[in-house]
Structure formats: C-alpha cells, structure tokens
Amino acid sequence: MVTFNLLLNAVVTGILLGGFYAAVTIGITIAFGMLDIVNIAHPAFIIMGSFIAYIVNRTFGVDPILTVIVASPLFFLLGVAIFSFYHAAFEGSGKGSLRGLAFFFGMLFVIEVTLLLAFGVDYRLVQTSYIGPNVGFEHVDLPLRMVIPFVGSIALVSGLHIFFGHTFVGRAIMAVAQDEFALSLMAVDTVAIRQLAFGIAIATAAIAGGFLIVIQPVDPSLGREYIGRVFAICVLGGMGSIPGTVIAAFILGVVETITSTLVGPSWAPAVSFATLLLTLAVRPSGIMGR
C-alpha cells in the first residue's frame, strides 16, 4: 500500500537527489551545451574525483567535500590540458566531431580501467560525521548524507550561474557559446576562452565526485550509470542553460525516486533514458532551449 507519507518522502528525496544531479550535469552543460564538446568521459572524471576524496579521507581523515574543493584547481588544469590536446588534434580539421567523440569514449575506458587496476572492483566509501544521522521534520526523514551534497550542489550551481551572468569572463564564455565566429571577428581569442570554460567544466567534476562518494559507495564503473543521466538532464534542460539544467535535474530526480518507490528500484535506470528518448522525439530543444 502506497501511503501519502511514502510518496511525500519519495518527492523530498527526489528533490535532494535532483540538486545533486544538477551538480553532476553542470559540467556537461558547459562542455556540451555551451562549447559543443561531447565529453562523454565526464562521469569518469567525477569518479576520479570520488577516488581522490576516498584516498585522502582514508589516509588523513580529511572531509571528502573539503578535499575535492582543494583538488578542483588540479582538475581545472587537467581540463585545460585536455582541451589543448583536443583542440589541436580534432577541431582544426573540420571533421573532428566523430573522432572527438571516439577520443572521449577511449578516454572513458582508460580512466575506468586505470581505477579498476589500482583499486579493484570493490565499492569504496568515506567516513564523516554527517554520514548516518537524519534530520527529521514531521513526517519526512532527511538523511544528512543527502542534505549536505544538496546544499553544496545548489551553492555550486548558483555560484556558476552568477559567474556566467555577472562577471566579465563568464559573459565572455556565454558570448562564445552564442556565436563563436562573430566573436572571433572582433579579435577575441575564442580558443583561450573555451579552454578556460572547459577547465571549469572538469573542475566541477571533482566537486561532484566529492558529493557522490558522500551519497553512495563508489566503484570504478559507476560512471557509466551517469552517462545517460547527465545527457538526459542536459538535453531536457535545453543544452546550454543553467536554470534549465537545474529544473531538468529536479524533474529527473523526483521521477526516479517515485519510480523506485512505486515500481521498484531495478526500474530506476530506465527512467532517465526514457526521458531522454522522449525529449529527443518530442521536443529536442528542451525546456529552456532557444
């Protein structure tokens, strides 16, 4: 029997999960939506972030979220390096899209297998004070391990939204997303701007990885489950739109938890893909698409 209480709990959990999904997807929104770089290896970078949080937490006992915030500049540099390589190898020739796609696909495997060889197939988890206890309202129990990543995710996404709307560099990135060619006619170094933006996208992967390992135990191949999810959210949200990404992430989170509550958890993975196919078939420009 499905009670109102159960449904309410599912919706609230879904919203918490949705907030986290927004943080996971934001890097794709920047890379794929704004820069047109189909980085399908993004979830693999997120798992990499999780494992960094795991190692530091296990050896020094440092908080995982603090760790990844410190580690994110390193991911930024990694992103800049990958972009330079990607740009030099694939973007000049004009026929780059297929090969660029295959490049990231190969990268996904290299990262995954490296982690697999280094850590094995076991699930890894971290220990902090906020994993375990719940905060309760009248009828709703909120696990703190979901609330903290939710708050962090919303802070990350809002911060980026303000950055893109109100700073000079952020608006330059938005301008590149809108019309790179026109910008290059005004003597702007669009490659440098895109490099910076891709660095930011990969840096968000580190932070999302920290949240991920707080929410659930992580194994090297977990990233695959997120590939479809992040692209579903990105497309549903309207590609390059940050508010659209957040709305789509909430929708997907709620639909997923309701499906697991009503039908069973084994059906949850199909939700995001059904959403994606439906969006592509009915409204490919997404909720906030132009």
Next chain:
Amino acid sequence: MRRFPSWVWPIAVAVFTLAVSRLVENEYYMFAGYVVLQYIVLASAWNILGGYAGYVNFGSAAFFAIGAYGTVVLDKLGEPPLVVAILFGGIVASLVGLVTAYLTLRLRGVFFAIATLALAIVLQTLVMNWEFVGGPLGVYTTRPDSITGFPGYVNYLFVVMLVLALISVLVARAIELSFVGRGLAAIRDNELAAECCGVPTFRLKVLAAMLSGGLMGMAGAPFPYYITYLDPNSAFSIAYGINSIAMPLVGGMSHWIGPVIGAVLLAVVQQVATVTISSELNLMIVGVLLISFITLAPNGVVGLFERYRQQRHWRPGK
C-alpha cells in the same frame, strides 16, 4: 596478371579458413576463432553507419544482446534451428535500429550517439526485470545435439560465424560500391549539401541503421549456444560497444577491408592478452590503441598503407 574482382578475395579467404579449421584438433582455437569472427561481423556492421555515414553508434552491445536474447526466447518456446534464430535476431534488431533511427536521425548526429548509449541501458534494465529470460540471474541454454559432419558443436558454430562474417563483409562492400554508399559518403562529408543535391539523406540513414543493427543482431544470435550461460552483464558487455568502434577506427573506416583488419588485429591482441595477462587490461589496451590511432593515424591501417603507396608512387625520378 589479370586482376580478380575484389569480392573474390573475402570468399577465397573464408574457404581457406574453413579448410584450415577442419584440420585443427584443439577446440580452444575454435573458441578463440569464433570471437574474432564475431568481431568481424560487429565491426563491419558498425562501419556501415559509423564509417560510411559518420553517425556514431555507442549501443552495439544493445543490438548484439537483442540477437542473443531473441535466441533465448525462441529456445524457451521450443528448439529452433540456428538459422531461424539468427534471422529472428536480425529482424528484431533491425526493427529496433529503425525505431531509434526514426526518433533521432533527423537531429544532429550527436543526439543519435547519445540515444544509442541510452538504448543499451534501457534494454539492459528491461532484461534485468524480465523473469522469463532469467532476469539478473541469467539463463542456461543447452546446446542442441552435435551436427552430423562436425566434430563438435563449437566447430559448427565456428562455421556459422564464418558464414555470417563473410555475409557482412560482402554486404558492407556492396553498400560501399553502390549508390547507397556514395549517398552515405555525401552525408558524412556535408549533409546539407547532400540534401540539396537530391540525396534522400533520411531514408539512406534509416536504411543504414537497419542494416547495421540487423547484422549486429545476427552476430548475437548464436552467442547463447556459444557460452551456454547468458546473463545481462555478458550480453550487454561494454566490450562490444568499445570494440566495434575501435576496430573500424584502427583498421580504417573508408574501406570495407578496414573493419576486418581492425577486428582481426584487436581481437587477436585481446585473446592473447586474456590468456597471458588479465582480462581487465584488455579494455585498457583497446582504449589506448583507440586514442593513439585517432590522433596519430586518423585513417587507420588502411590509411597508413595508402599513404605509403602514394609516396612510393609519387617519388620523383620514377
């Protein structure tokens, strides 16, 4: 010397392989050879859409698994002849290819790629929840009795896969040389221009997606009898997805022989690596080869060979 038409060569090689296989005593070589042939089918099938038209399919595993689970369903209902199972798998997989293509091929190519990635996971979830075919626990399939004229059932499967490989190579070659192949190449180079010149781009893409998916389904159909125990993780193994992309890229996507070269090369390397090192390292090797080929030799082995031939041809003073 008189030149043979190029379709003679695949047939000659297949007949030669068949003759050699009759002399091999050790069953392991049959097992390993089956995998190599299976990858020739998958790589050639992938190349019809990916190489000729430039539309990347990440969901080869989905089409392969449709064929494999199609056989499981038929096997539960009664014992079908293998040919029926293969045709069934091929038809169902090409119908799935049709639907996916119809939904996404009007959009940019990237969306098709993402949708195929999604397709693999949707189908895996469906199979996981479908008790009739064993759900997450998997299902045992008993091999039919040995076929007369073959020393063992594996030898029979090897020959079946050899025929399938020959068919897919010939189909890929026929497409490449016909108006379909020229239309697909026009789509790859510039879809808008092709459309303006009167190439029926959408219909050609759908046709290519159906053929490609159908051949992958046919490759999967004998699989349950090959491993005798099928579970979702082995049927939807990510190895099929990456290999069927890496093999044409490594071999060369512009010519029908490219996927064959890539499949033989990579599958043999992986078989050797599995025996001597570890099976996890396999995917690593494929990933590294994939990245190095697309950056250093974008046209694969075929491209390297053609460059060498051209250089020799153009050398001044000759």
